[in-house]
Amino acid sequence: MKSLYIHIPFCNRICTYCDFTKVLIKNQPVDDYIEALIKEMKTLEHRDFETIYVGGGTPTALSVKQLEHLLSFISENFTVSGEYTFEANPDEVTTAKLDLLKYYGVNRVSLGVQTFNDDILKVLNRSHDFNDIFRSIDHLEKIGLNNYSMDLMYNLPGETFDDIDTSLKYVEELKPRHISWYSLIIEPHTVFYNEIRKGRMKIDDDNKEAEKYIRVMDGLQNLGYPQYEISNFSVKEYESAHNKTYWHNDNYYGVGAGAHGYINNERYYNVKPVPHYIKAINENDSAVKETLRLSETEMIEEEMFLGLRMTEGVSKERFRMKYGVCLDEYYKEELTSLKEKRWIWDDGLNIALTDSGRMVGNEVFMRFLKSS
Numbered sequence: 421m422k423s424l425y426i427h428i429p430f431c432n433r434i435c436t437y438c439d440f441t442k443v444l445i446k447n448q449p450v451d452d453y454i455e456a457l458i459k460e461m462k463t464l465e466h467r468d469f470e471t472i473y474v475g476g477g478t479p480t481a482l483s484v485k486q487l488e489h490l491l492s493f494i495s496e497n498f499t500v501s502g503e504y505t506f507e508a509n510p511d512e513v514t515t516a517k518l519d520l521l522k523y524y525g526v527n528r529v530s531l532g533v534q535t536f537n538d539d540i541l542k543v544l545n546r547s548h549d550f551n552d553i554f555r556s557i558d559h560l561e562k563i564g565l566n567n568y569s570m571d572l573m574y575n576l577p578g579e580t581f582d583d584i585d586t587s588l589k590y591v592e593e594l595k596p597r598h599i600s601w602y603s604l605i606i607e608p609h610t611v612f613y614n615e616i617r618k619g620r621m622k623i624d625d626d627n628k629e630a631e632k633y634i635r636v637m638d639g640l641q642n643l644g645y646p647q648y649e650i651s652n653f654s655v656k657e658y659e660s661a662h663n664k665t666y667w668h669n670d671n672y673y674g675v676g677a678g679a680h681g682y683i684n685n686e687r688y689y690n691v692k693p694v695p696h697y698i699k700a701i702n703e704n705d706s707a708v709k710e711t712l713r714l715s716e717t718e719m720i721e722e723e724m725f726l727g728l729r730m731t732e733g734v735s736k737e738r739f740r741m742k743y744g745v746c747l748d749e750y751y752k753e754e755l756t757s758l759k760e761k762r763w764i765w766d767d768g769l770n771i772a773l774t775d776s777g778r779m780v781g782n783e784v785f786m787r788f789l790k791s792s
C-alpha cells in the first residue's frame with residue numbers, strides 16, 4: 421500500500437472561500453474524534469506506507485496533548501518509508517507543536533500562507549497575518565523541519581499583479597523547497613459565493629486569471645522552481661510524493677470524516693460531519709458511506725485525467741503494464757486530433773500537456789472520456 425491520508429476536520433477560524441470538510445473547533449468532540457480515528461486506523465489491513473499525509477481542516481488546531489496522542493499512535497502502529505507531511509497554519513506553529521512533529525518523525529510541513537497581503541488575508545478570514553508567516557518559517561528552519569511547502573493562492577479578491585510579484589519576491593527570499601499555488605475557485609455554500617451572487621464582491625474574469633497564472637508559472641520558473649503539476653512547483657527532488665500517489669492513480673487509504681480512499685479499483689467515501697463519523701465508527705468500526713467500483717474504462721479515464729495534470733504526463737509503459745493495452749492504440753483518434761491542435765506532446769515514452777494545452781486543460785481531459 422502506498423499512502424495513508426488522515427483527515428483532521430477542525431479549524432480555529434473558518435475561511436470565507438473554504439468548502440473542505442471542516443468545522444470550528446470550539447465545543448467540538450475533538451477527543452472523541454481522535455479516538456474514532458484511531459479505531460478506524462486499527463482496521464486498516466496495511467501498516468507500512470511510503471507516504472503519510474495529515475491534512476484538514478487544520479491538524480495544528482489540535483492541542484499539544486491531542487497531537488501527541490495521535491502522533492504516538494501513528495508511530496507505534498505504522499511505518500512510513502518516505503514523506504510524512506503535516507498541514508499547518510502559520511499562527512499555530514508553536515515550538516511545542518513543532519517539537520512533537522519532529523520527535524514523531526514528521527519530515528515535511530505544508531504551510532497555509534495563501535498571500536503576503538494582510539488586507540487580503542483579512543478578506544479571506546485567515547487566522548494568520550504577514551508576521552506570522554515569517555515567524556513560523558523561522559521556527560521551522562530552527563528546528564530543522566526545513567522541508568516545507570508554501571501554499572499560496574492567486575485570483576483573490578482585490579489582488580493585483582503586484583501582489584503576485586510580492587509573493588514571488590518572498591519565495592526568492594525564503595526559498596521553500598516546494599510551492600503549491602492554486603487559483604481561487606468559488607465554490608457553492610461559501611461566504612464568497614454568496615457575496616459574489618449578491619454583487620458585493622468581484623473576482624477577475626477568465627482572461628485576467630489566465631494572465632495571473634502565466635505570471636505565477638514564469639515567475640517560479642525564473643526562480644528555479646520547475647512546474648511538475650498544474651499548480652505545483654518544486655526544487656529538484658522535492659516534488660510531493662504523497663500527491664503523486666493521487667496523480668499516478670495508485671492505491672491509498674483515507675481515514676476520518678469525509679475522507680476518501682482508493683483500494684483495488686474501488687473508491688470509497690466516509691460519512692461526514694464529525695458526529696455522524698464518530699457514531700458510525702463506534703457502532704460499526706467503519707464510516708464508509710459509499711463505494712464505487714470502477715470499470716476498466718473508468719480507471720483508464722482517471723489515469724489520463726490525473727496523469728495529464730503532471731508535467732511528465734502519462735507514461736506509455738506504465739499504462740501498458742497497468743491495463744495491458746497500448747495507449748497509442750487505445751486513444752488513437754483522440755491523440756491525433758490533440759497533437760494537431762498542439763495541446764499535447766509525445767516523445768515516444770510519455771504523452772503530456774503542452775503549455776497551450778495546460779491553458780485549456782479541461783477541454784483536453786474531456787477528449788479522453790469514453791464511458792459517457
Ligand code: SF4
Pocket residue numbers: 430431433434435438439440442476477478509
Ligand atoms: S484553515 Fe483551511 S480548512 Fe480551515 S477553513 Fe481555512 S481553508 Fe478551510
